[in-house]
Amino acid sequence: MMKHFKLYSNCLLVKGFKRSLIVDTQRIQYQLIPNDLFEILLKTEKISLDEIYIEYNIENKKIIENYFNRLIEEELGFYCNEEEVEWFPKMNIDFQTPFLIESCIVEELSEVGKYKNLILQLEDLQCQYIEIIMYETLTNELLLDILSLFEKSSINRIGLILKFDEHKDLTFLKYLTTRFLRIVKIIVHSTEDNEVLNCNDFNATEIIKSSIIIDSFKFCGVVDMKYFTPHIAHFTESLQHNTCLNRKISIDRNGEIKNCPAISKSFGKLQDTSLATALADPEFKKYWNVNKDQINTCKDCEFRHICTDCRGYTEDENDQYAKPLKCGYNPYTNEWAEWSTNPLKEKAIEYYGMQDLVKKDV
Numbered sequence: 001m002m003k004h005f006k007l008y009s010n011c012l013l014v015k016g017f018k019r020s021l022i023v024d025t026q027r028i029q030y031q032l033i034p035n036d037l038f039e040i041l042l043k044t045e046k047i048s049l050d051e052i053y054i055e056y057n058i059e060n061k062k063i064i065e066n067y068f069n070r071l072i073e074e075e076l077g078f079y080c081n082e083e084e085v086e087w088f089p090k091m092n093i094d095f096q097t098p099f100l101i102e103s104c105i106v107e108e109l110s111e112v113g114k115y116k117n118l119i120l121q122l123e124d125l126q127c128q129y130i131e132i133i134m135y136e137t138l139t140n141e142l143l144l145d146i147l148s149l150f151e152k153s154s155i156n157r158i159g160l161i162l163k164f165d166e167h168k169d170l171t172f173l174k175y176l177t178t179r180f181l182r183i184v185k186i187i188v189h190s191t192e193d194n195e196v197l198n199c200n201d202f203n204a205t206e207i208i209k210s211s212i213i214i215d216s217f218k219f220c221g222v223v224d225m226k227y228f229t230p231h232i233a234h235f236t237e238s239l240q241h242n243t244c245l246n247r248k249i250s251i252d253r254n255g256e257i258k259n260c261p262a263i264s265k266s267f268g269k270l271q272d273t274s275l276a277t278a279l280a281d282p283e284f285k286k287y288w289n290v291n292k293d294q295i296n297t298c299k300d301c302e303f304r305h306i307c308t309d310c311r312g313y314t315e316d317e318n319d320q321y322a323k324p325l326k327c328g329y330n331p332y333t334n335e336w337a338e339w340s341t342n343p344l345k346e347k348a349i350e351y352y353g354m355q356d357l358v359k360k361d362v
């Protein structure tokens with residue numbers, strides 16, 4: 001019987017300009033591979049190994065076998081016979097979600113009354129995650145009052161970005177993460193040192209202390225390998241949508257309802273416009289279906305389906321398909337460089353007033 005090679009169906013291929021990626025969506029990992037192997041793996045879907053060896057010149061058989069054996073060792077694929085090939089159908093990679101809104105960003109809002117109304121509206125939109133960003137100090141008492149409002153809410157995950165003060169000590173953070181199990185992430189900025197705390201000590205909550213002073217939304221939009229998400233939900237969403245802005249709503253520090261606080265277009269003020277009304281404006285979803293396959297440079301990048309996309313800060317504010325400003329990766333050379341010192345980005349850095357942020361990312 002003819003022998004075939006198959007990738008496990010949870011292992012998805014992405015071709016880049018110079019190299020490719022196997023995204024293992026089950027283990028939430030990824031593996032770089034040469035583009036030649038990408039081509040071979042596409043062909044193994046249809047033709048046997050003997051046919052592959054003939055097509056790629058029998059002298060290269062050993063090299064190709066080594067590739068396959070390596071993938072088997074890494075548990076990314078397996079050999080099978082002709083009949084078995086049909087037993088392993090492709091995984092469905094359609095993206096579907098029942099939620100009208102998945103996430104909400106709230107900037108510098110400290111009025112408990114406004115949260116009460118906001119939570120009701122977010123629940124109507126089935127929002128799952130809220131990120132509360134405070135540039136100024138928020139007293140622990142007020143923070144507890146705000147968080148208590150979420151206790152019976154259907155919003156099931158909360159992220160906090162808080163300014164450090166002497167009362168935001170480890171004991172308080174421990175109390176927060178024990179009392180409010182919905183908190184999944186806390187970043188405390190303006191601290192003396194930088195530290196990632198052991199999440200095991202905080203009920204599996206990610207806690208980061210950052211010495212950077214976060215005083216505006218300009219901190220957002222950093223592209224870095226540490227933020228890559230080889231998760232099935234992210235991967236499949238990225239095939240159709242913008243992985244940052246799809247189903248996101250934000251209230252900026254002036255109470256303006258926007259898709260993202262960094263995008264200038266407002267759809268009304270929270271005090272006199274409902275979230276549902278803002279969302280009904282077709283312009284609100286302008287970026288929701290702008291995916292990485294449409295973005296300049298990113299469309300040639302092997303990381304495009306595990307990377308996030310920033311439309312708030314781009315290399316050219318006049319081009320809705322411009323590459324994210326805060327990415328230093330070049331898929332044509334496979335090199336990473338510091339984005340903020342790239343002379344080609346100077347104009348955009350100046351446009352966004354980010355000169356002070358150079359090399360100060362969270």
Ligand code: SF4
Pocket residue numbers: 220221222244245260261262263309310311312313
């Ligand atoms: S679009 Fe950019 S600035 Fe806006 S939330 Fe996403 S990453 Fe942040």
Ligand code: SF4
Pocket residue numbers: 223292297298299301302303304305307308323324327328329330331
């Ligand atoms: S080039 Fe685009 S897809 Fe690639 S790492 Fe940068 S932002 Fe992500």
